[in-house]
Amino acid sequence: xxxxxxxxxxxxxxxxxxxxxxxxxxxRLLKSKQGTEKIQVFNVDDISQISSGxxxxxxxxxxxxxxxxxxxxxxxxxxxxxSREGKIVKVGEPKLKEGNLKDLPFVKFYEKDGGYxxxxxxxxxxxxxxxxxxxxRIMMLNDKEAAVRIVPRxxxxxxxxALKNNEILPVSVIxxxxxxxxxxxxxxxxxxxxxxxxxxxxxxxLEIYNSPIxxxxxxxxxxxxxxxxITEKQVDEGPFVEAMGGYxxxxxxxxxxxxxxxxxxxxxxxxxxxxxxxxxxLMGFPREASIYNAVSKVVPKVHGVHLTLxxxxxxxxxxxxxxxxxxxxxxxxxxxxxxxxxxxxxIVVDPDVNIYDINDVEWAIATRFQADxxxxxxxxxxxxxxxxxxxxxxxSKMGIDATKPLNAGFEYERAKxx
Numbered sequence: 001x002x003x004x005x006x007x008x009x010x011x012x013x014x015x016x017x018x019x020x021x022x023x024x025x026x027x028r029l030l031k032s033k034q035g036t037e038k039i040q041v042f043n044v045d046d047i048s049q050i051s052s053g054x055x056x057x058x059x060x061x062x063x064x065x066x067x068x069x070x071x072x073x074x075x076x077x078x079x080x081x082x083s084r085e086g087k088i089v090k091v092g093e094p095k096l097k098e099g100n101l102k103d104l105p106f107v108k109f110y111e112k113d114g115g116y117x118x119x120x121x122x123x124x125x126x127x128x129x130x131x132x133x134x135x136x137r138i139m140m141l142n143d144k145e146a147a148v149r150i151v152p153r154x155x156x157x158x159x160x161x162a163l164k165n166n167e168i169l170p171v172s173v174i175x176x177x178x179x180x181x182x183x184x185x186x187x188x189x190x191x192x193x194x195x196x197x198x199x200x201x202x203x204x205x206l207e208i209y210n211s212p213i214x215x216x217x218x219x220x221x222x223x224x225x226x227x228x229x230i231t232e233k234q235v236d237e238g239p240f241v242e243a244m245g246g247y248x249x250x251x252x253x254x255x256x257x258x259x260x261x262x263x264x265x266x267x268x269x270x271x272x273x274x275x276x277x278x279x280x281x282l283m284g285f286p287r288e289a290s291i292y293n294a295v296s297k298v299v300p301k302v303h304g305v306h307l308t309l310x311x312x313x314x315x316x317x318x319x320x321x322x323x324x325x326x327x328x329x330x331x332x333x334x335x336x337x338x339x340x341x342x343x344x345x346x347i348v349v350d351p352d353v354n355i356y357d358i359n360d361v362e363w364a365i366a367t368r369f370q371a372d373x374x375x376x377x378x379x380x381x382x383x384x385x386x387x388x389x390x391x392x393x394x395x396s397k398m399g400i401d402a403t404k405p406l407n408a409g410f411e412y413e414r415a416k417x418x
Contacts, residue, residue: 003219014041057277075289086200120270176223176269223267241274243312284313294339333399342384
């Protein structure tokens with residue numbers, strides 16, 4: 001199967017909004033339409049190639065991207081996709097035309113943004129027999145250079161390994177690809193496992209070709225490719241809006257030097273709204289799967305996991321479980337913190353509570369929680385850099401057991417209208 005985003009949009013349905021300015025108009029549209037049924041489709045300024053946004057800004061669209069019907073199936077499929085090598089099929093290079101960075105959907109989203117950004121950039125890097133695919137924001141500097149935000153994970157490792165050998169890391173940057181591939185690249189497998197294998201397992205197989213210059217593996221259907229190097233040169237990058245909706249600080253980041261830009265005019269590029277629903281979904285969904293897997297090992301049944309949108313899909317988890325023992329809910333809290341170390345607050349509820357309705361969750365806390373026996377606090381734990389209230393990377397974590405006791409009497413029963 002190819003990795004065409006255009007075909008996925010055709011499947012879900014797109015809503016075309018015409019030509020939008022790079023300056024704030026794209027973000028206004030995506031903000032106003034997030035969570036709606038259709039994918040937003042538009043042109044950025046005078047760029048002829050179509051762009052899209054809000055591609056997977058809901059759980060329904062996530063399920064469609066994974067070709068499953070339930071969240072449980074989605075979690076299991078995503079987790080299983082990393083358990084083995086994928087069926088990757090080499091094909092010939094499609095028809096590509098040359099362009100430059102200004103032909104790509106660099107957008108200014110918010111008033112204090114440090115510049116114009118690509119937000120769906122999938123960077124493919126191979127070095128010393130290790131290949132990695134991961135998502136990074138990229139800030140335009142000029143028509144040949146851009147700053148890349150690299151957190152200390154696998155691309156960072158490859159970049160530094162190259163520098164240690166007095167080399168600069170060759171990369172291929174993809175803008176516009178099937179969301180199943182984006183989800184795979186948003187996950188965190190062990191170093192050495194190439195995320196395109198997981199994407200191939202999700203899709204059944206994955207057709208790839210060699211990039212024009214660096215011969216990196218590119219999924220067929222990629223809308224645009226930057227061939228270049230991540231250099232030793234560092235510049236100021238940011239400010240940029242993070243998942244929580246606040247600004248990340250300015251920091252020194254490496255420069256991507258673009259050698260060539262290649263466009264597949266039949267395919268659609270992708271813009272992710274920083275701090276929006278899609279940002280939270282892509283960050284959070286792979287972690288929901290990890291939490292689901294970990295908690296399932298310590299309780300009889302997990303009915304649902306919800307990393308909330310207002311916590312950036314990252315800091316707050318609400319988990320619905322069955323239990324055989326009144327201590328199971330506290331084990332569920334600890335398992336969730338272990339599975340996703342960035343979590344700050346975890347609430348565990350019974351299956352009769354709707355984890356997607358904060359009013360229902362509040363009701364459970366009001367009626368089934370006592371702070372002296374149902375509260376877990378972990379002080380001075382490593383937290384998330386997305387939390388501005390954390391100090392020096394340390395935070396206090398809280399778990400709330402809002403489940404009723406197994407011997408609950410009539411007073412815990414919820415009234416129903418027959």
